[in-house]
Amino acid sequence: MNNFKGKKILLIICGGIAAYKSLEIIRLLKKNGSFVKTILTKNAKKFITPLSVASLSQEKVYSDLFDHKNESEMDHISLSRWSDLILIAPATANTIAKISYGMADDLASTIVLAANKNIFLAPAMNVRMWEHISNKENIKKLKNFGYKIIGPEIGDMACGEFGEGKMTEPQSILNFLNNYFESTKKKNKYKALVTAGPTHEYIDPVRYISNRSSGKQGYEIAKSLKKNGFDTTLISGPTNLEPIPEVNLIKVRSAEEMYNATLENLPVDVAIFSAAVSDYKVKNKENEKIKKKDFMNLNLEKNPDILANISKHNSLRPKIVIGFAAETNNLNKNSKKKLSEKNCDWIIANNVSDKSIGFDSDFNEVSIFYKNNSIEKIPKMKKSLLADQIVSKVIYYLN
Ligand code: C5P
Numbered sequence: 001m002n003n004f005k006g007k008k009i010l011l012i013i014c015g016g017i018a019a020y021k022s023l024e025i026i027r028l029l030k031k032n033g034s035f036v037k038t039i040l041t042k043n044a045k046k047f048i049t050p051l052s053v054a055s056l057s058q059e060k061v062y063s064d065l066f067d068h069k070n071e072s073e074m075d076h077i078s079l080s081r082w083s084d085l086i087l088i089a090p091a092t093a094n095t096i097a098k099i100s101y102g103m104a105d106d107l108a109s110t111i112v113l114a115a116n117k118n119i120f121l122a123p124a125m126n127v128r129m130w131e132h133i134s135n136k137e138n139i140k141k142l143k144n145f146g147y148k149i150i151g152p153e154i155g156d157m158a159c160g161e162f163g164e165g166k167m168t169e170p171q172s173i174l175n176f177l178n179n180y181f182e183s184t185k186k187k188n189k190y191k192a193l194v195t196a197g198p199t200h201e202y203i204d205p206v207r208y209i210s211n212r213s214s215g216k217q218g219y220e221i222a223k224s225l226k227k228n229g230f231d232t233t234l235i236s237g238p239t240n241l242e243p244i245p246e247v248n249l250i251k252v253r254s255a256e257e258m259y260n261a262t263l264e265n266l267p268v269d270v271a272i273f274s275a276a277v278s279d280y281k282v283k284n285k286e287n288e289k290i291k292k293k294d295f296m297n298l299n300l301e302k303n304p305d306i307l308a309n310i311s312k313h314n315s316l317r318p319k320i321v322i323g324f325a326a327e328t329n330n331l332n333k334n335s336k337k338k339l340s341e342k343n344c345d346w347i348i349a350n351n352v353s354d355k356s357i358g359f360d361s362d363f364n365e366v367s368i369f370y371k372n373n374s375i376e377k378i379p380k381m382k383k384s385l386l387a388d389q390i391v392s393k394v395i396y397y398l399n
Contacts, residue, residue: 003181004032004174010083010117011036012108013053015043017158018090018124018167023048025089025170026056032174037079039063041095041108065107076107080115087177088112089150090124090167093135099147100138116227116384118180122150122173127163146392150176184229190398191268192230193318194222195275195306197237199255203298204286213276214360215239217324220387221272222247228391233268235261237275255281255303262306263316270394271318273307274348276326311343320397322390325349335369345371345397348390368393 009029013022029036036057040050050061062079080086088095088108095108104110112119121142129135130152139149151168168176196218200208219241222234226247233248235258243249250265252258255277262271283299311321323344325335328351335349347369350357357365357380365380378389 002032003178003185004029004034007034007181008082008084009034009036009177010039010079010086010111011057012039012041012086012088012091012095012111013044013048014041014088014090014092014095014108015046016090016092016124016167017047019044019047021167021170022089023052023056025087025173026053028170028174030056030058035059037062037082039079039108039111041106043092043094062107065110076110077114080111080117083117085177085180086112086115086117086119087122087173088119089122089173091121092123093125093129093132093138096121096123096135096138096142100141118227119147120150120177120180121147122168123152123165124167125152125165126157126159127161127165130163130165146388148176148180190230190270192222192225192232192394193235193262193265193268193271194218194225194232195235195237195258195262195273195277196222197239197241198276199237199258199278199303200253201255201278201281201303202253202285203282204288204290206289209278209280209282210238211276211278212360213237215241215275216360216362217364217383217387218272218274219244220383221274221390223384224387224391225270225394228395230270230391233265235265235275237277254278255306259304259306259309262310266310266313266316266318268318269398270320270322271310272322272390272394273310274324275306276324277306278303305342307344308342320345320394322346322348322394326352328353331367332369332375335367339369339371 013019026036037059038053038057039062054061098109099112104113150173153166153168154164155166156162197215198210198213200210202208222232223244225232235250250261252261280300281303283301307323321344323342325338325347327334331349331351335347339347348366350364350366357363362383363380364383364386366378368376
């Protein structure tokens with residue numbers, strides 16, 4: 001087991017009798033070379049002491065959300081950003097419920113809500129609590145969020161009852177995490193290419209034809225692919241967005257440059273074409289600024305359709321080709337048409353006539369049209385969350 005070396009684990013310990021086993025989790029993580037920062041909920045401190053946690057982790061223990069000293073050193077956002085993954089063990093019914101409802105009334109729940117990392121929970125509770133419909137619903141929600149649930153196991157409980165609800169043993173939790181690290185290493189063998197943003201089709205040195213695309217959705221997809229271990233290339237038209245660490249960013253301006261950059265960066269396993277590519281370019285781009293009257297004589301010619309060309313490519317077609325469709329009307333009909341005409345595997349369609357989503361918004365609401373004729377409606381959500389959902393579907397499809 002050597003996937004833990006140098007890994008940064010943020011361990012959240014909740015208030016349950018199984019909290020004593022978390023000390024063993026810390027010991028094992030440290031023994032395997034990880035860095036461990038720990039958060040104790042208020043109730044966890046009734047079961048184990050911050051001193052024993054600090055001694056084992058050799059790190060300061062965090063607990064309060066409004067602790068000036070801790071917050072100025074490392075706040076709840078930085079704690080989540082610091083980590084490679086977040087493990088909640090034991091995860092009590094109470095914390096599970098809070099997280100499933102997006103509550104943020106203490107440091108632990110606030111960190112989870114603010115997290116941009118994969119979250120693992122090892123639940124521990126009485127068998128009746130575990131089987132309660134309300135807890136089951138909460139767990140289902142967490143699974144849908146993409147959180148990974150480890151256990152619980154069946155056995156004798158501290159309360160004297162028998163059944164499902166025992167926290168998974170520390171060594172087995174580590175095995176689970178080890179497998180996860182192993183699978184992300186494997187995923188690295190997957191290559192992804194994303195196009196994003198608008199294109200600028202120059203008329204002369206100062207004017208161009210373009211559109212309102214912000215590039216946000218494509219950048220979020222590239223970020224999520226990277227987070228999930230893909231070797232990711234992002235080919236971006238002009239945007240105001242920051243480069244993403246460890247993503248190979250290629251900046252282009254025109255559709256033609258985007259097409260050439262795409263061809264140069266194949267083959268890949270998955271290609272996601274989220275760019276709003278201009279359909280036309282100016283036939284004879286002028287080197288000098290043109291006069292007003294010359295606008296009437298502009299000649300346009302078609303740009304290469306990057307998505308269609310790559311999707312129909314004999315030798316370089318990626319395993320999954322995903323296109324986007326921004327429509328103001330006839331969303332279903334046009335998306336299905338695009339799916340077949342451009343030979344892609346999925347078309348992700350959004351209705352851009354709704355001003356609160358699409359374009360410059362941080363939110364999006366889409367339907368995914370699959371090759372097998374099925375359609376999946378995804379409710380309105382942050383573009384970053386939607387990106388995670390798209391990427392988890394891609395991973396499912398690739399494996
Ligand atoms: O035909 P339409 O422009 O609506 O298709 C949108 C989809 O096709 C998007 O995925 C977009 O990135 C892609 N596209 C492309 N090259 C073009 C035009 C569109 O890759 N020239």
